[in-house]
Amino acid sequence: EVEYIKLCGNHPRLTKKPRNKGKWNNFEYILGHFIKALAGDSYKVIVPKALLYTHTVFNSQLGLLHGDGSKAGGFAGIPFYGLKRRQDGIQALLSSLGNPRLDYLIMGHFHVDAFLQGADCDLIINPSLKGGDEYSIVNYSDSKEPRQTLLSFHPAHGLTDKSTISLGHIT
Incomplete structure (x- = not known):
C-alpha cells in the first residue's frame, strides 16, 4: 500500500512570523486536501494537523x-x-x-x-x-x-x- 503524508511547512504560511499554534493553517494544508481529492482510491493521503x-x-x-x-x-x-x-x-x-x-x-x-x-x-x-x-x-x-x-x-x-x-x- 502506498501512503503519502503531507505535512505543512513554513513557506506558505498566512502570517509573517511562523506560528506554533495552528501551524497547519497555511496553503500546504489546502494543497494536501487537493492531492487527497485527486488521488481518490489510488493511494492513501494523510494531511495531519499535528505538530x-x-x-x-x-x-x-x-x-x-x-x-x-x-x-x-x-x-x-x-x-x-x-x-x-x-x-x-x-x-x-x-x-x-x-x-x-x-x-x-x-x-x-x-x-x-x-x-x-x-x-x-x-x-x-x-x-x-x-x-x-x-x-x-x-x-x-x-x-x-x-x-x-x-x-x-x-x-x-x-x-x-x-x-x-x-x-x-x-x-
Whole structure:
C-alpha cells in the first residue's frame, strides 16, 4: 500500500512570523486536501494537523514534523546537536505520555538529504521539494536540485530502502 503524508511547512504560511499554534493553517494544508481529492482510491493521503505526527508502518514507529523549530547552524546548515536534543526530547515526551518511542524521526526544513543513525531512533532529513530559491542563493550561495525521499518498509525487517527521487526535470 502506498501512503503519502503531507505535512505543512513554513513557506506558505498566512502570517509573517511562523506560528506554533495552528501551524497547519497555511496553503500546504489546502494543497494536501487537493492531492487527497485527486488521488481518490489510488493511494492513501494523510494531511495531519499535528505538530508531531506519529505513524506506524508495519512494526516501525515514525515521527514526522516539519523541523522549523530547530534553528539552522552547525555543519552544512544542519544543527546536528540541536536535532539530537530535539530527538531525545521527543522520545522522553512520548515515553512520559505512555506512547511508543520512535524508530525514525523524519523532518524537512533544512533542504538537504541526510540520514543520521541513532542509538534507538534514526533521523531522516528529507530534501526540498522546491529546490533552491532566492533565499538559498543570497544566504548560502547555493541552489540545490529539488528532491524527495522515498522510504520502503518490510513487515519483518522495517526500513529496507531509502531512495532519493530527483524532481529537477519537472520544475
